[in-house]
Amino acid sequence: MDVKVNKDVCIGCGLCASISSLFQIGDDGLAEVVGVVNADNEGEAQEAKDSCPVQAIE
Numbered sequence: 365m366d367v368k369v370n371k372d373v374c375i376g377c378g379l380c381a382s383i384s385s386l387f388q389i390g391d392d393g394l395a396e397v398v399g400v401v402n403a404d405n406e407g408e409a410q411e412a413k414d415s416c417p418v419q420a421i422e
């Protein structure tokens with residue numbers, strides 16, 4: 365599983381970063397992926413994806 369943030373869609377709400385340390389808000393105020401999805405964190409990655417209000421996480 366690969367994960368990325370579509371910055372054209374992200375509104376920088378910070379929800380994904382609060383759910384999973386795979387995400388952080390970058391200098392541009394938008395989310396970015398800072399880790400690699402693995403068996404330990406793919407559940408929270410999926411939760412962040414499902415929780416994003418604008419479906420910016422792919």
Ligand code: SF4
Nearest residue numbers: 374375377378380416
């Ligand atoms: S939850 Fe979605 S809109 Fe909010 S910061 Fe993360 S990727 Fe962006």
